[in-house]
Amino acid sequence: MTREEVLLDFTSRFHEDILDLYDKSRSRVYVTITPESILRIGTYLFRNVGARFNIASGTDMPPNIEILYHFIVEDINLLISLRVLLDREDPVIDSLGRDIEAMNWIEREMSELLGITFTGHPDPRRLLLADNWPEGVYPLRQDYEEWDETADRTRGI
Amino acid sequence: MMGRTIIPIGPYHPLQEEPEFFTLTVEGETVVDIDVRIGYNHRGIEKLSELKTFENSTFVIERICGICSTSHPFAYTRAVEDVFPMEVPIRAKYIRTIIAEGERIHSHLLWLGLAGHFIGYNTVYMWAWKLREEILDVLEILSGNRNNYAMFKPGGVRRDIKAGDIPVCLKKIDSILPTLDMLKKAVLDDPVLHARLKGVGVMTYQEAIDFSALGPTSRASGVARDVRKDSPYGAYQEMEWDMIVTQNGDVFDKAVVRILEMFESAKIMKYCLNNLPDGEIDANIMDVPPGEGIGHIEAPRGETFHYVKSDGTNRPVRHKVRAPTFMNLPTYKATVQGETISDATIILAAIDPCYCCTERIAVKDPRGRLLYNGKDLVQLSREKTEKMKRRMGVR
Amino acid sequence: MSLKLKALLKSPWVFHLSTGSCNNCDIETLDCLTPRFDIERFGMLLVGSIKHADVLLVTGSCNRMSVERMKALWEQVPKPCLVVAIGTCAGSRGIFKDSYNCPVPLDQIIPVDVYIPGCPPKPEAIIAGAVKLIEKVGSTL
Ligand code: SF4
DSSP states (O other), rough: HHHHHHHHHHHTTTTEEEEEEEEETTTTTEEEOOGGGGHHHHHHHIIIIIIIIEEEEEEETTTTEEEEEEEEEGGEEEEEEEEEEEEEESEEEEEEEETTGGGGHHHHHHHHOOOOOETTTTTOOSSSSSTTTOOTTTTTTTOOOOTTTTTOOOOOO | OOOOEEEESSOOOOOSSSHHHHHHHHEEEEOOOOOEETTTTOOHHHHHHHSSOHHHHHHHTTTTOOTTHHHHEEEEEEEHHHHHHOOOOHHHHHHHHHEEEEEHHHHHHHHHHHHHHHHHHHHHHHHHHHHHHHHHHHHHHHSOOOSSSEEEEEEESSSSOOHHHHHHHHHHHHHHHHHHHEEEEEHHSSSHHHHHTTSSSSOOOOHHHTTTOHHHHHHHTTTTHHHHSSSSTTTTTSSOOOOOOOOSSHHHHHHHHHHHHHHHHHHHHHHHTTTOOSSSSSSSOOOSSSSSEEEEEEEEEEEEEEEEEOOOSSSEEEEHHHHHHHHGGGGGGTTTTTTTTTHHHHHHHHOOSSSSSSBBBBBBBOOEEEEEEEEHHHHHHHHHHHHHHHHTTOO | HHHHHHHHHHOEEEEEEEEEEOSSHHHHHHHHHTTTTTOOOOOOOOSGGGGGGGGGESSOOOOOHHHHHHHHHHHHHHHHHHHEEEHHHHOOOOGGTOOOOOSSSGTSSSSSSSSOOOOSHHHHHHHHHHHHHHHHHOOOO
16 A cells, blocks of 8 residues: 555544644654544554554643554555543543553553553553652653652762 | 462673563473563653753763664654754765664674573673674774764764774774674584574564564564665665565574674675765754654664654653663563573573573572572573583584 | 781672663673673672672662662672772763652762773773772772
8 A cells, every 4th residue: 555545544434533634744644533542543553554563652741641652654654643632630541552462561651650541451560660659650740840858969970 | 280480580680781570480391471570770761851952862862771872862863853854964874874883783793692691602702792892993983982972963973984994994894704704604504503592482473563573573583674674764775785584583583683684784884984975964953843753763673763842942842762672572471481491591682682681580489499599590591502412412 | 807808809709780771881891701801810700699799890870679679789798898880870870860760879878989980981991990999908908
């Protein structure tokens, strides 16, 4: 399939879920979708279009938390980034890690660094932070503040 | 049913690199389950990078991983350039390619040495690391540093290559090729290595796709994917070179892919040094406009992926880093299960993780008594090689 | 005590501990063992267990998770044990000073005898550091 065919097929199939499509350059497309449709669209891209899952990146942008799921269709060198906007107070989204092994770790990472809840995640344990890191403190949020009183930030070189 | 035993591996091991903690569940000799706990190395780089300006971030990014101290800045600078989007001067592209390929050779040699060490071929270890010094010399001549080259900046490179240095570098590269060839033959023709590594830790094509495995790990399973070919960047489309793909997906094939790739890298480096175009090395970008950019490149271990979001100030709002091991590591689930403990060491090492926690291992029986320690496990692996040698009548 | 130290200096066995480094320091340390530098000529040996070690080489910026392990290991070391901080990270955390996961520098956690600055220090610098360590401890005997 060519680039145009992939995009046409994609937009016609999911036109109800697509809120916005930004065709940035030949190899980059950003698509904003509704959070409810991520499971359908994500698995469709991965299984049917044959895209490789690159990674997901979460960003805290008050009043929302934004997740970008990056997929690449290598034959046509097209990077499709699915954007979903979640409510910052209660960010919840369906987990793709159940169906796609490759998503497992990044969802664990996002849930501890940004406090996003992935419903149905098979293994929601901590991945990166220490065991004594307090619950409910998310370092990648904009309003993160130092909680550790023993920390010493004075000495550089 | 045989009783299950839990083997904790790590987090500290004397060999090298970062701490990591694995839990192997074994039944008798066979591994039935594996779990990993990372985070011993988490330094919050993504957050740190948001505190720095676009130019200064390069230095933090370089220090994500010492072996990939080119790949990360390369992907990062491409991400920043993709915000515009813009092209860097052609000479800068060539210089970037030279440094990146030099890094690939030294990284693969490092892996080869360690892999040899794990299965009891310490000669390979010493030879490979000795060769590696020559490549580090080349990189030192070109960039001034053995590691952490500080060559990259958004829009170009920081330092030019002097015409006088080129013949010296070419000579050094040529001087390692015969020894590399010898190493290649020694590995590919050795019957013991064949017996020891073939059919061990197999990852099928479908598993490679499901885990989105990257780089040599997936190319050994027949997935013909390489960012350098698929979405060309740098100077890679200017010359002929081959993508190395093998079909079996076992440890042996992963070694083969890496060894053959080194020759391709040497070829690319030589071409770039011989045909270095004249011109600027820096596009001198001033302000980064608001927007988003993605940069991905082929690092020695697979695709490195960076995402940068800018709001028009001089700092990134968000900077996401994805290193290849993040995707490759979970493939252990597919490769280690069903193998024996003595093979676990080399399988864990075969994806070339950014750490090899294979020495600080302790085997405990269900009541928590210590049965083996870390050394014993590597010992186990070596003994298996010895046994095979004896059986095959090789000395 | 000083007899033990004296004996230790003849052939210091080292244990290497990474506390969240970028690998370069660790690799350069390993490089000292390989043919070009070959520090084993001088009786220095990298050992696999902390119980056998006379010298502890620490690299990296002491992140929250590995600090706990480091404290546990420090309890197990047979004393006297000398500590060498390799790299800027182990010295003062360098570029990672403000990271949320690296709260305190190494020398506030365990006593450090020698600092080898550099990011990463070259193998030559590490060897020079080893020589200085031996001179420093030797002069106190
Ligand atoms: S001092 Fe530099 S080279 Fe060493 S671990 Fe730290 S960042 Fe890496």
